[in-house]
Amino acid sequence: MIDVYSWPTPNGHKVHIMLEECGYRLGRDWQAHAVNIGTGDQFKPDFLAISPNNKIPALIDPNGPDGKAISLFESGAILLYLASKTGKFLPKSDRAKFEVLQWLMFQMGGVGPMIGQTHHFRQYAPEKIEYAINRYTNETKRLYGVMDKQLSKSKFIAGNQYSIADIAIFPWLRNWANHGIDWADYPHLKKWFDLIAARPAVMRGVEVLAGLRRPLTDDKTRDILFGATQYQKR
Numbered sequence: 001m002i003d004v005y006s007w008p009t010p011n012g013h014k015v016h017i018m019l020e021e022c023g024y025r026l027g028r029d030w031q032a033h034a035v036n037i038g039t040g041d042q043f044k045p046d047f048l049a050i051s052p053n054n055k056i057p058a059l060i061d062p063n064g065p066d067g068k069a070i071s072l073f074e075s076g077a078i079l080l081y082l083a084s085k086t087g088k089f090l091p092k093s094d095r096a097k098f099e100v101l102q103w104l105m106f107q108m109g110g111v112g113p114m115i116g117q118t119h120h121f122r123q124y125a126p127e128k129i130e131y132a133i134n135r136y137t138n139e140t141k142r143l144y145g146v147m148d149k150q151l152s153k154s155k156f157i158a159g160n161q162y163s164i165a166d167i168a169i170f171p172w173l174r175n176w177a178n179h180g181i182d183w184a185d186y187p188h189l190k191k192w193f194d195l196i197a198a199r200p201a202v203m204r205g206v207e208v209l210a211g212l213r214r215p216l217t218d219d220k221t222r223d224i225l226f227g228a229t230q231y232q233k234r
Contacts, residue, residue, distance in 0.1 A: 002030035005047060006057035007037050008209040010112065010171035011075040015057045017205030018079050018167050022086040032208050038221045040229065048234060061085075076108045079164045089164045100158040103165035106146075111172050114139045118179050124216060124226065137180045144179075144186050151188040155195075170196045171206065 002024065006012040016032070024030050035041045035056050042054045051058040051073035059078050064070030072078050083090035091097045118136040121129060147169070150157060158165040173193055176183065183190040196202055216222065223229050 001062070003033060003060040004030055004057055005033045005035050005050065005059070006209060007035050008206075008213045009037075009056065010174070011055070012057045012209070013171040013174075013206050014075045014168050015059065015078050015082075016208040017171070017202050018082050018089070018164065020201035020204045021167065021199075022082055022088050026204070026208060034209055034212055036212070038214065038216065038224060040224045043229070043232075043234065054234070076104060076168065079104070079168060083164050089162065089167065091161065091163070096159065096161075100163045100165050103150075103158045103163075104168050107165065107168040107172065111143055111147075111169055114143060115172050115179060119175065120226070122180065123178055124222070126222070140179050141181065141185075144173075144181060144189060147192075148186040148189040151192045156192070166192075166196055170202065174206070 002019070004015055004019070006015060016026075019030050020026070026032065035047055037056060041047060042051070042056065047058070048054060050060060050071045053073060055073065057075055057078065058071065058073040059081075060069065060071045061081075062069045070081075072081055080090070082088075090100055114136060117132075118140045121132040121136055125132070147157065154160055156162050156166050157169060170193070173189075176193075183193075216225070
């Protein structure tokens, strides 16, 4: 049984979706352990032992390489591990593999960090800072445009085969309305988004732990996520 320590965020959903897409089933082949990042579970010693950066998700597979257990953090690394373990969603040829990996890096270095900042300043920041809202909203729109152009040429983000690049990007676009996005401006990306959203494994993956998440409304939670608690040395 694979153990996944997670929360229903885009990075958590990447791994939930990947497991389900690979043929693993929640409760049969893997189990989800809730790490409530709003109450500070991510700072507990047991979690830091497997995720030293105090971020979800983390994974423990008792049947890792060479039959030995492996512990992993960082969602991108976990996607690559599961692709290697199962032989799915990452092409075998060097050319096709690197085409997928460049779009995975695009998500890890661009889509996630920039959309995360957009969401923060538009939804969570205690004061509305026009410069920050405009800066990150405009960058988010630019990234949506990059993806829309790419998808005008191919069915999936890295070509005509579904891959870990699609799995990595999709959860970050689910809150598009909070990003200041009008889908009419990105028709190719919208078509792709609807295609991915309709996949049964994706539908199962985004429901994992989803019932536990609550709106961010109190100062204590804000401090845990964005304030002094987050920045303590551990």
